[in-house]
Amino acid sequence: MDRADSPISHSSPALDEGHGHCVWKASALALFLPGLVVAAGYGAFLLALVLSGKGEGALARVCLLVLVIVVPLLLAHAGLRLSTTQLTLHPARLEAHPGFPARDPEVISYAAVTGLSLRRGLSGWITGAGSLVIERGAGVPVIVSGLSSPDAALASLTARREAVQRAVLTAC
Numbered sequence: 001m002d003r004a005d006s007p008i009s010h011s012s013p014a015l016d017e018g019h020g021h022c023v024w025k026a027s028a029l030a031l032f033l034p035g036l037v038v039a040a041g042y043g044a045f046l047l048a049l050v051l052s053g054k055g056e057g058a059l060a061r062v063c064l065l066v067l068v069i070v071v072p073l074l075l076a077h078a079g080l081r082l083s084t085t086q087l088t089l090h091p092a093r094l095e096a097h098p099g100f101p102a103r104d105p106e107v108i109s110y111a112a113v114t115g116l117s118l119r120r121g122l123s124g125w126i127t128g129a130g131s132l133v134i135e136r137g138a139g140v141p142v143i144v145s146g147l148s149s150p151d152a153a154l155a156s157l158t159a160r161r162e163a164v165q166r167a168v169l170t171a172c
Helices: 028-051 058-084 122-127 150-171
Strands: 014-016 021-025 086-089 093-097 106-109 113-119 130-136 142-147
Touching (some): 086 150, 093 130, 093 142, 130 150
Antiparallel strands (some): 014 021, 021 086
């Protein structure tokens, strides 16, 4: 099982022929877009204040604080989530790592999955990313946010889940 701090390849969703598993990663654009929008908005407002001669006021200081403290924190959080968010489909189970601040991935058997859905926020509609919600019989749902190709992940996970259910029914 991969740990959150282990080296991870940043390839596109692919089937690893040797191990028989699919891997999906987070979308960099979807994760960094909110921080970049905040930086652009506050930067433009600060520039407007400076150009209007109010660059020494309290609003300008607030804008400067946001640009110096909040934006780097948003970008660092996005970078940590980018490096830790992953969905891996193995032949008998799935590993869903929701990303930072979670340390370890959730390992779920396909039989335990009771429902699947896809959510998209505003940045998801812009970038094509989305959140995969994996509901299970026992416990809270696992949400893997910011996947770069959530439709393909949902389709592959649904197909594997149905194949496991068919195998169980034929065995009975």
